[in-house]
Amino acid sequence: MSKDLRSGSGMFSRFLPSRADYTNLRRSWRSDLLAGITVGIVALPLALAFGVSSGVGAAAGLVTAIVAGLVAAVMGGSPVQVSGPTGAMVVVLAPVVAVHGTGTVPLLSLMAGVMVCLLGISGLGRAVAFIPWPVVEGFTLGIAAIIFLQQVPLATGTAGIPGHNTLLAAIEAASGAVAPTVLLTLALVVGVAIVMLLVQKLFRALPASLLAVLLATVAAELLQLDIPRIGPLPDSLPSPSVPVIDPSTLGSLAMPAVAIAFLAAIESLLSARVAAGMTGPDGAPSGAYSPDRELTGQGLASVAAGLFGGMPATGAIARTAVNVRSGAKTRMAAAVHAVVLLGIVYLASGMVSRVPLAALGGVLMVTATRMVSRRTVAAILRSTRSDAAVFVLTAIITVAFDLIVAIQIGLAAAALFTLRKFASLSSVQREEISGPRTEGDEHIAVFRLDGAMFFGAAERILQEISQVKDVQVAIIRLSQLRMLDATGAHALVEVICALELRGITVLLKGVRPDHLTLVTNVGVIRSLRHHKHLFVELAAAVEHARSHVRRNAAYRL
Structure with a gap:
């Protein structure tokens, strides 16, 4: 018996009755x-x-x-x-x-x-x-x-x-x-x-x-x-x-x-x-x-x-x-x-x-x-507004229209509410530079992305980061970013390009290993002014940002 035949019979054997039943x-x-x-x-x-x-x-x-x-x-x-x-x-x-x-x-x-x-x-x-x-x-x-x-x-x-x-x-x-x-x-x-x-x-x-x-x-x-x-x-x-x-x-x-x-x-x-x-x-x-x-x-x-x-x-x-x-x-x-x-x-x-x-x-x-059961209905209605809404909506559509349509709309509504809640957990925080301050630190902005950056949250995060003023260098911390999809990575490209067009140098810190392939393929690394603007440690990123500020000050003199 050939190897392919044996593997095929083994694949279908799990669907057949056996003595173990x-x-x-x-x-x-x-x-x-x-x-x-x-x-x-x-x-x-x-x-x-x-x-x-x-x-x-x-x-x-x-x-x-x-x-x-x-x-x-x-x-x-x-x-x-x-x-x-x-x-x-x-x-x-x-x-x-x-x-x-x-x-x-x-x-x-x-x-x-x-x-x-x-x-x-x-x-x-x-x-x-x-x-x-x-x-x-x-x-x-x-x-x-x-x-x-x-x-x-x-x-x-x-x-x-x-x-x-x-x-x-x-x-x-x-x-x-x-x-x-x-x-x-x-x-x-x-x-x-x-x-x-x-x-x-x-x-x-x-x-x-x-x-x-x-x-x-x-x-x-x-x-x-x-x-x-x-x-x-x-x-x-x-x-x-x-x-x-x-x-x-x-x-x-x-x-x-x-x-x-x-x-x-x-x-x-x-x-x-x-x-x-x-x-x-x-x-x-x-x-x-x-x-x-x-x-x-x-x-x-x-x-x-x-x-x-x-x-x-x-x-x-x-x-x-x-x-x-x-x-x-x-x-x-x-x-x-x-x-x-x-x-x-x-x-x-x-x-x-x-x-x-x-x-x-x-x-x-x-x-x-x-x-x-009444307990089940009461438990769902008392859980969250979104879950209660999905429950009631699915039941009404089942009676009024069609079972399959009800499941489809119920799943769509549940997914929408879940994405909305997931997006609300995603945020961007501006942080102060830790340690002793030096001259020019006021021109450096450190942003920390938390939670997830996906299609439901990318646009809001993009707008928040792009509104910075009087900044020469922006450090974007990605180490706390738990989830990143293609839309989120593309939004990062847009953020970097928008800031760079305004003359703001962008440094990325802490790209997670499981996100590295995605950000590379989508073009996040390529959108940086220099490939060395990707850092593992925050201290190294801050020091590099300060060197940019000092260089800009020297040019003005």
Whole structure:
């Protein structure tokens, strides 16, 4: 085997399953099995609800939870991550379904999955660490609001208006509700919410959402309520097939696929990062994760879901949290969760088809209210004005416009505020010459640059230094300059040239070794009157400046 071939196989081996993934399985298989069963029960109503809410249908949500959940469990980079349809994906997918129809969703899942795989292979998995906390939480709050508003048609027993802005669609659905249907559906929503809250408070070990849906379904059957139901579900897993690929369809789906891939990558990595810091019932951490492998695993999960007629999938933080808290240690737990859902498809699809849509709407409304804690919101709002502004701005744009646009604007706003704060920490100070003063020292100005000289601060520093008067020599100290970019170095060139044109000799002191290549390449050294006007010690620079002043005085005589 050639060296290149060996290195190539080694590069891709980090994305593949290995025996190390199941090192602790002999000790933890019981807790993994129990955790998988628990998560499977919790995931059932969520998978159905997200499928319905996206417009693809309950069956697609269930298929996605099974297929994508199993593939991501085996191929993903987190030992405890549980994947499937999520609320954030529903928010992006619903408008696409409204415009292009449900038939394009499998192809969209394949396209987005391939893109996510490429992100993982290219090593961009760690980029999620650069997303600021206020942007993440603002994004999450906006998603929670959208998920809640999307359930208004289900809660009021109306059909809803696909493709409309979520807020406007919720208002129109509420205004179009008619009695007695709306009274019955709202009663079920309230009942589901009450059961979930009580079970979560009094019987934490029980699956609150499943019990709530079961009770709502039993009540609807006993009372023979005339309200919308899930409808027929498949009693087996569909056969895999490659979606029909039409070149014209590919073009129209390109941008939605990019948005879905971007969202899937962010949500999966954020979920895996949170899960890595969580502890199980025994107090032990859930374990580290591989960001790049997580992306390739999630990408393959979406591709597999698309082949079975499902929708794009991501890591699901709520189900992952249940998995960890139930004692999951290895990937077996997430795999068991998929098998449990598969068993429900083959054994109980008829019963599930009678579940009222309002019950699923109630489950998602409660889920949405739990996505962001009050403590988190209060902590961000009390932090700094800029962080609070980024948080609120991201949340509002998420609800009003688009998720991807919200992240882009949130990142831009966070970067702007950060640069502004960074620039405020940069300053230029005029110093007195230390030691005994000599005649002519009043014609020497010593400037110390602090902090950073980059594109956000260079112009202000340039103006401050250029305003000096009655000075023959200017010493610019750079030893305290922690950061220097090309714009800052170019500003130094402009400062030196402006002072030299006024007859002021410029001396540079203390160029840091890590800045020397930059200042040389940009032309800072070349702009000095003489290459010997670059000093390491301040005393030597001051003595050289005094010699210039004495020489100028001698010329005047």
